[in-house]
Amino acid sequence: MDEKNIENKNITTPEDGNAGRSSTPAQEAAQPVEISELGEFGLISRLTKDFPLVNPSSRLGVGDDAAIIRPEGDKEVLVTTDLLLEGIHFDVRYVPLKHLGYKAAVVNFSDVYAMNGQPKQITVSIGVSSRFTVAHIDEIYAGLRLACEAYGVDLVGGDTSASMTGLVISVTCLGEVEAGKAVKRSGAKPTDLICVTGDLGAAYMGLQLLERENRVAAQSGDPAFQPDFSGREYILQRQLRPEARKDIIDALAGVGVTPTSMMDVSDGLSSELLHICKASGVGCRVYEDRIPIDYQTAVMAEELNMNLVTAAMNGGEDYELLFTVPLTDKERIEKIPGVVMIGYVTDASLGAAMVARDGSELPIRAQGWNAFS
Amino acid sequence: MDEKNIENKNITTPEDGNAGRSSTPAQEAAQPVEISELGEFGLISRLTKDFPLVNPSSRLGVGDDAAIIRPEGDKEVLVTTDLLLEGIHFDVRYVPLKHLGYKAAVVNFSDVYAMNGQPKQITVSIGVSSRFTVAHIDEIYAGLRLACEAYGVDLVGGDTSASMTGLVISVTCLGEVEAGKAVKRSGAKPTDLICVTGDLGAAYMGLQLLERENRVAAQSGDPAFQPDFSGREYILQRQLRPEARKDIIDALAGVGVTPTSMMDVSDGLSSELLHICKASGVGCRVYEDRIPIDYQTAVMAEELNMNLVTAAMNGGEDYELLFTVPLTDKERIEKIPGVVMIGYVTDASLGAAMVARDGSELPIRAQGWNAFS
Numbered sequence: 001m002d003e004k005n006i007e008n009k010n011i012t013t014p015e016d017g018n019a020g021r022s023s024t025p026a027q028e029a030a031q032p033v034e035i036s037e038l039g040e041f042g043l044i045s046r047l048t049k050d051f052p053l054v055n056p057s058s059r060l061g062v063g064d065d066a067a068i069i070r071p072e073g074d075k076e077v078l079v080t081t082d083l084l085l086e087g088i089h090f091d092v093r094y095v096p097l098k099h100l101g102y103k104a105a106v107v108n109f110s111d112v113y114a115m116n117g118q119p120k121q122i123t124v125s126i127g128v129s130s131r132f133t134v135a136h137i138d139e140i141y142a143g144l145r146l147a148c149e150a151y152g153v154d155l156v157g158g159d160t161s162a163s164m165t166g167l168v169i170s171v172t173c174l175g176e177v178e179a180g181k182a183v184k185r186s187g188a189k190p191t192d193l194i195c196v197t198g199d200l201g202a203a204y205m206g207l208q209l210l211e212r213e214n215r216v217a218a219q220s221g222d223p224a225f226q227p228d229f230s231g232r233e234y235i236l237q238r239q240l241r242p243e244a245r246k247d248i249i250d251a252l253a254g255v256g257v258t259p260t261s262m263m264d265v266s267d268g269l270s271s272e273l274l275h276i277c278k279a280s281g282v283g284c285r286v287y288e289d290r291i292p293i294d295y296q297t298a299v300m301a302e303e304l305n306m307n308l309v310t311a312a313m314n315g316g317e318d319y320e321l322l323f324t325v326p327l328t329d330k331e332r333i334e335k336i337p338g339v340v341m342i343g344y345v346t347d348a349s350l351g352a353a354m355v356a357r358d359g360s361e362l363p364i365r366a367q368g369w370n371a372f373s
Numbered sequence: 374m375d376e377k378n379i380e381n382k383n384i385t386t387p388e389d390g391n392a393g394r395s396s397t398p399a400q401e402a403a404q405p406v407e408i409s410e411l412g413e414f415g416l417i418s419r420l421t422k423d424f425p426l427v428n429p430s431s432r433l434g435v436g437d438d439a440a441i442i443r444p445e446g447d448k449e450v451l452v453t454t455d456l457l458l459e460g461i462h463f464d465v466r467y468v469p470l471k472h473l474g475y476k477a478a479v480v481n482f483s484d485v486y487a488m489n490g491q492p493k494q495i496t497v498s499i500g501v502s503s504r505f506t507v508a509h510i511d512e513i514y515a516g517l518r519l520a521c522e523a524y525g526v527d528l529v530g531g532d533t534s535a536s537m538t539g540l541v542i543s544v545t546c547l548g549e550v551e552a553g554k555a556v557k558r559s560g561a562k563p564t565d566l567i568c569v570t571g572d573l574g575a576a577y578m579g580l581q582l583l584e585r586e587n588r589v590a591a592q593s594g595d596p597a598f599q600p601d602f603s604g605r606e607y608i609l610q611r612q613l614r615p616e617a618r619k620d621i622i623d624a625l626a627g628v629g630v631t632p633t634s635m636m637d638v639s640d641g642l643s644s645e646l647l648h649i650c651k652a653s654g655v656g657c658r659v660y661e662d663r664i665p666i667d668y669q670t671a672v673m674a675e676e677l678n679m680n681l682v683t684a685a686m687n688g689g690e691d692y693e694l695l696f697t698v699p700l701t702d703k704e705r706i707e708k709i710p711g712v713v714m715i716g717y718v719t720d721a722s723l724g725a726a727m728v729a730r731d732g733s734e735l736p737i738r739a740q741g742w743n744a745f746s
Contacts, residue, residue: 059449063652064557065487065636066453066548076432077450079530080439081545083498087537114438125456125543157452164460165538170498172454172545175439184437263438279436 033134035162043134043160047141051148051155055120057176058154067156069121071176078175078182080111086166094210097136099240101143104169107266109151110244110319112175114264116183118249121156122148125170127163140169151246181258183323188261188280192324192345195259197248197338199292200269201308204315205300206232206239212304234296242319248336249321255332259323268314271366272322273352280324283350286343286364289357313354313364406507408535416507416533420514424521424528428493430549431527440529442494444549451548451555453484459539467583470509472613474516477542480639482524483617483692485548487637489556491622494529495521498543500536513542524619554631556696561634561653565697565718568632570621570711572665573642574681577688578673579605579612585677607669615692621709622694628705632696641687644739645695646725653697656723659716659737662730686727686737 035043048062057075060068071077084090084104092100105122112119124144128137137160148155153173213227229236244264252259261276269291277284293312301308324345325333333339343355352364408416421435430448433441444450457463457477465473478495485492497517501510510533521528526546586600602609617637625632634649642664650657666685674681697718698706706712716728725737 060555060557064559065484066451066490066546068488068550068555069450069452070552071444071450077442077444077547078439079442079494079496079545079547081496081498081530081532081543083500083532083534083541083543085500085534085536085538085541088500088535111438115441117439121452123452123454123545125454127456127458127461127541157454159454159456161456161458162461163458165458168456168458168500168541168543170454170456170541170543172452172496173439174450174452177441179443182433182441184433186437 035128035132035134035137038134040160043137044158046134047137047160048155048158050145053154053156054152055154057120058156061154061156062158067121067123069156069174074179075176076179076182078112078115078117078177079172080108080175081170081172082108082111084169084171086168091214092167094214095240097139098143098146100169101140102147102241103143104171105144105147105153106151106242106244107319108171108173109147109153109246110264110266112173113244113246113249114262114321115175115177116181116249116252116258116262117175117177118246119151119153119173119175121154121174123157123172124155125159125161125168127161127168129163129165129167132167151244183259183262185261185263185276185279188276188282188324188345189326190282190345190347191327192260193327193330193333193341194273194284194286194322194324194343194345195333195339195341196265196269196292196320196322197245197340198318198320199294199297200265200318200320201301201312201315202235202238202294202297203242203317203319204239204311205297206235206237207317208304208306209235209300210239232296232300234294235300239317242317244319245321248339251336255335257325257329257332259325262321262323265318265320265322266316268316268366269322270313270364271316273364274366276322276324277348277352280345281348283346283348284343284352284364285346285350285355285361287355290340290342292340408501408505408507408510411507413533416510417531419507420510420533421528423518426527426529427525428527430493431529434527434529435531440494440496442529442547447552448549449552449555451485451488451490451550452545453481453548454543454545455481455484457542457544459541464587465540467587468613470512471516471519473542474513475520475614476516477544478517478520478526479524479615479617480692481544481546482520482526482619483615483637483639485546486617486619486622487635487694488548488550489554489622489625489631489635490548490550491619492524492526492546492548494527494547496530496545497528498532498534498541500534500541502536502538502540505540524617556632556635558634558636558649558652561649561655561697561718562699563655563718563720564700565633566700566703566706566714567646567657567659567695567697567716567718568706568712568714569638569642569665569693569695570618570713571691571693572667572670573638573691573693574674574685574688575608575611575667575670576615576690576692577612577684578670579608579610580690581677581679582608582673583612605669605673607667608673612690615690617692618694621712624709628708630698630702630705632698635694635696638691638693638695639689641689641739642695643686643737644689646737647739649695649697650721650725653718654721656719656721657716657725657737658719658723658728658734660728663713663715665713
């Protein structure tokens with residue numbers, strides 16, 4: 001996934017007041033194109049022209065009443081959808097629009113990987129208020145395109161509309177999985193090993209940092225205020241430009257392991273562990289000292305005087321994979337870099353608990369991100 | 374489609390101030406359930422529990438990272454999506470929420486029929502601001518459920534979120550079509566007959582009526598103001614509770630006709646004719662006196678001093694089907710009730726025109742509904 005690179009310097013947000021200058025043709029900088037000039041069909045055609053179809057299953061893309069998908073051979077189709085609303089899921093004051101487009105796509109890909117599938121198509125619906133120009137929407141689609149290219153996914157449809165209020169992005173992703181090979185949340189069995197990829201809590205700490213710097217900028221009253229993010233690149237990237245773990249799905253297939261249950265960590269590890277326990281009718285024990293945490297995450301938590309393990313367990317937006325495998329797969333899992341075994345599945349009667357460093361057990365409660373709290 | 378019946382009297386909107394009293398349990402009327410009490414997962418489970426899966430292709434529905442669809446045999450999958458935003462696509466002051474849910478589903482089904490397919494699954498994402506209670510969302514889902522039952526479609530996934538601003542509904546629909554049998558916009562040939570179903574302009578006139586009565590109510594200052602809609606039921610129903618033309622798709626198959634091109638009339642006949650002409654590389658002639666218009670539509674246009682043909686050609690939201698068939702299919706098409714032949718396809722060089730009653734030709738221009746105007 002390293003070949004793609006979103007350059008921050010070419011990204012503008014509506015609040016910059018110089019929308020599109022750096023990333024769109026010169027004549028547009030001089031005179032921004034208003035969406036109403038293009039109309040809905042002109043806008044759709046402009047936004048989607050740089051999205052060639054690459055998957056053989058994508059038979060017909062944008063431009064008709066519906067797209068046509070033809071799953072190959074004995075494949076099943078996976079469908080997942082996410083709604084991103086301004087002010088709830090993102091703040092355009094500090095989220096570059098290109099990153100936003102990238103993230104909107106990737107979080108959906110992550111859900112398909114979490115079923116052991118491969119994302120193949122997306123539809124993107126977008127509602128934009130009048131403070132957005134065509135150049136802004138171009139930025140969002142530039143991010144969507146980068147994500148589609150990086151993960152081999154086709155944009156096949158969507159809808160664009162004005163919005164009376166904020167920016168709305170709704171992405172639906174279709175994926176493929178060999179028939180019968182989809183991994184649900186419900187297959188975990190007592191004694192299975194619990195595994196998690198990458199590290200946790202970094203995206204949450206990145207958000208805390210962005211929010212703090214935004215407050216500082218507002219208080220400074222200086223429009224040229226430049227936050228210093230040096231040494232914080234990793235936690236910012238985890239928040240602004242997350243990646244989905246295609247590499248892990250490919251590696252699991254490579255070592256011949258099919259997890260008994262799997263999901264992606266979007267709301268926080270605690271919340272996801274409880275989902276798997278509930279769906280599978282099991283309990284679990286995870287060890288505090290096995291929870292993978294990056295150094296930058298730890299430094300930021302200390303600086304903000306926040307509990308590090310709480311952040312890692314409940315922060316959310318990690319888009320790592322949480323999965324369970326039979327004990328007999330232990331050696332094969334150990335061959336996959338970036339996978340950590342954090343505990344094991346128990347009988348339901350034992351409940352879900354974290355084993356602290358001193359050996360005491362703390363019940364796991366969902367304190368994950370709640371869009372309604 | 375007559376078996377389903379949405380009763381207006383059981384519908385409330387947030388503006389009624391007595392949300393849910395008539396259609397939810399008594400204890401909720403006494404104390405409306407706040408969304409934050411249920412949380413996101415509680416809300417999803419409440420909203421989706423009454424949606425059993427009926428299609429064999431729906432292998433896994435709501436509750437995992439993605440739904441699993443298994444198209445039968447040699448079927449292709451159709452995908453379409455629509456984003457409905459408060460203040461742009463609907464006004465909750467006069468659109469009952471149950472109707473809104475019904476319409477949100479049906480407009481997507483219509484797109485699948487317009488490809489000669491059958492809708493099978495939907496995902497529904499919804500963003501709700503704090504002025505909506507659980508009872509309101511229940512109403513939207515009651516409408517979605519009615520539509521799913523009437524058309525044999527499964528709800529298989531979605532997303533729910535708070536919204537800082539208005540109500541947001543994003544529906545994606547998957548459908549099935551026999552491989553190679555999808556009808557696109559691009560297959561119309563010169564001399565083909567142009568057909569349209571039902572009648573046009575009624576939904577637009579229904580909207581004009583609702584907007585007028587809303588203004589009158591506001592001006593009257595009387596909170597108990599009751600608009601008189603008697604004799605206007607048809608145009609209101611066309612606006613508030615449109616149906617998709619499953620019957621026509623089934624009838625076309627019944628008489629053995631596959632249209633050369635097809636789309637649904639959502640933005641207005643003029644706009645759709647131009648889409649087919651552009652996609653197919655053809656021109657067209659349609660006869661003013663063949664445009665099907667209901668009596669109530671005509672009466673309303675006269676009352677509002679609006680040009681009737683303009684309303685019928687450009688009104689939009691009819692959700693009728695516009696299609697072309699070879700001349701040789703004329704007799705078979707005549708066997709299908711509710712289909713009108715309104716003109717014929719020409720060479721592209723002749724352009725797109727309407728032939729007026731006096732024989733003069735008026736160029737067809739898209740004045741269809743534009744979400745950005």
